[in-house]
Amino acid sequence: MNAVLEPPPRREIDRRSFLKLGALASGGLLIGTYLEFGMPQAEAAAGGFGGGGAPPNPNAYIRITPDGKVALMAPNSEMGQGAKTALPMIIAEELDVPWASVTVYQADLNAAFGSQAAVGSGSTPGNYTRLRQAGAMGRAMLITAAAQQWGVPESECRTNQGVILHAASGKKATYGELATAAAALPTPAAGSYTLKDAKNFKLLGTRVPGVDNAKIVTGTPLFGIDQKLPGMLYANFVRCPVNGGKAVSANLDEVKKLPGVRDAFILDGIAGLNSGVAIVTDSTWHAFSAAGKLQVQWDEGASASLSSDSFEKQADAIGNANASVGIQDNWQVLQATYRYPLLAHATMEPQNCTALYKDGKMEMWCPTQMPSAGQRLVTAGLGMQASDVTVHVTRVGGGFGRRGSNEFSLEVAAIAQKFEGTPIKLTWLREQDFHQDNYRSCGWHYFTAGHDSSVPGKILALGDNFIKKGGPGNMSTGMFPFNVIPGAKVNSSTIPGDFPLGYWRAPGDNGDCWAVQSFVDEMAHAVGRDPLDYRLDLLATAPAAPAAGAGARGGRGGGGMPAARMIPVIKLAGEKAGWGKTKFARGRGQGIAISYTNNACVAIIAEVTVTQAGVLHVDRMVAAVDAGLIVNLSSAENQVQGSMIDGLGAAWFLKVTVDKGRVQEDNFDVYPLMRISDAPTVVEAHFISSPLDPTGLGEPALPPSAPAVCNAIFAATGKRIRTLPIKDEDLKWS
């Protein structure tokens, strides 16, 4: 019996040796599961690991050493949404080990983990059952080992926080003592082990601080940009300021003579890679300085004619051609156009990536939300096999959808391939990060509603002519409130022209919820109804939400808003915020908005003050949330609070403008992310005790934040915000 194992690796950079030890160890318990993984669909659709077919990896998730230490793998990227803490908590719950005995490691890209994409609020719901099973299987193997050693029935053994007990004989052993024997057992078959009743959870639902907190507050290397390898060189990659433009020539000889520059060359003709100029140097500062002195002649291509103004004109041309929505001649008509702008992701950690090419193999350190997609870019672009491209996933300094696309991976890999044996770290300038984003699309809603005084309190007809530049998220009549106004009409169109758009936190809903929930407020006021009661009444008439298909997610891509879940959420928000309890003086007011994003129901009530001079202050925001079972209460609350402020900040301050195909904003002075001085004074998150499995919380509380505040501004001032950002609107009142 091999009773002694090497201690688990201590440093984040030792992740690789975890797997190596795992594969070689004979004395520890190493188990795993492979199950079909319904979400995230985006990755499955892109040919990722989500579709099944990979063999089980028994070493994937759990390692117990004889001293009772438990090492758990976090399979999906940590970008602030709390997955690195929440996912191992799920394993620990079913394995029944004390959280204090657990050390967490971030998994490399490995088919044994199924989909490792961290998108669509999907890491927790996608892994929930799978990780419970992994933990329960481990516990079952330990029980079997104990029962065999003691010669007692398994059914008489129970576990308690890392210990197995047999009551009748008084026998007792720690998991560490049994780990070696358990590791020799076969993996339990489905049906031979049971999952806990959620009522008996000890760890899930409690407040567990993030596993990396101590490293974060002491400045320990964690992020992609923190990677350093022996002999590493640094790089910058200068792309055309117009999307799709090509580098024709550049002052390369001049740049090569600059301090610290090792090489400068044009990269073009690689599938999936935007043409540009690579500069390889001795330090990041050398690379940034040299990029500033680089002069490139670009072939800007067709996108050089695009502008925000032209998008606006194209949208109006479509939007003003409203089709009939069935309003009768004698009815009153309510019409409004809502406009929201392009947004950048502006993650605090600029895009970066590190790669080492040696002996035909690429080893990469990627701050990514979707490691498999980065690997695919590299294999397709450079003609390599997936087995020759190793992807280590670093902590991610903010995702928000930005790092689902991985162009930085291919850029650095293409550069590293030319420097065989030398690690290369590519870092983008902040300005490049702004100019080379996959932006949140701008959008326009041309709403029309009709009502008749002979039918008081009701909107009788409703239409939405929705236009966006492109990207994810269409409108449909299955969405609230179109699903509750008989005959409601919805049309969706896009504006032509190649402009890079992508997924931005709560795709689609992040802009459309603002427009729709603001117009629902207009509808309520038009027919003389209280905005909260009006929503409750509309939901009371809602048809049963169409069932989401197997693996599908409610919200944008799945079933409609479930009234039975949303109504208690609205009531809870109203109660906690004291809706309607205060008679506000002019200049103060409350507003409500609701959303159903990624299977979670959220209602937000905002309370604002607007001075006569038009200065907005958000006094209080209260969210009520049904996100199923809460895995980590601390993280859940943090996500809801952060999402609310993020959604508010974007709507209040942010706009990306395009001129001659170029994004005009290039840094935080002109793209003013929310600062603490503008953050709401009080931000509360309240959770419904829900019998459902967890739905994920990285996104759902963002969409209703901005409309709740805009509706509160209307209550305070009578001014309706129909164009974002709010800061460009005149809020003065007298």
Place this chain on the structure above:
Amino acid sequence: MATYQLTVNGVNKSVDVEADTPLLWVLRDSLDMVGTKYGCGIGECGACTVHLDGKAQRSCQMSIGKLGAAKVTTIEGLAKDGKLTALQQAWCDHDVPQCGYCQGGQLMSATALLAAKPKPTDKEIDAAMSGNICRCATYTRIRGAIHAAAEAK
């Protein structure tokens, strides 16, 4: 390229860099102290905040050639002998970080604030911390953690 002497977290260091190299990149690339983060390069986001002679400054705006004899303290230098400061501990206990990228800079600004104002009001916190952007918007907990650390002192 020239040789510069500097004191970081009480330790004397020597680096060979160009005079225009920002302290940020001296720390990160030359001295392998990567807790100080690059966020914007124009002094707008605060991710690169360090202390120069105890005062919170943007290290992306301070070239090594102009640093002079100022003593540098970085996020790596706050904890002494492995013991977290009251602020660092409050940051962990309140579970402030989300992505965590800006939090080193936040802590440097908060540390300077508490040194100047041991019991800050919300308004004073907002004023002192408004140079530090948190894209994840953990501002609610930042306020809470600063108050908690002020109480703990």
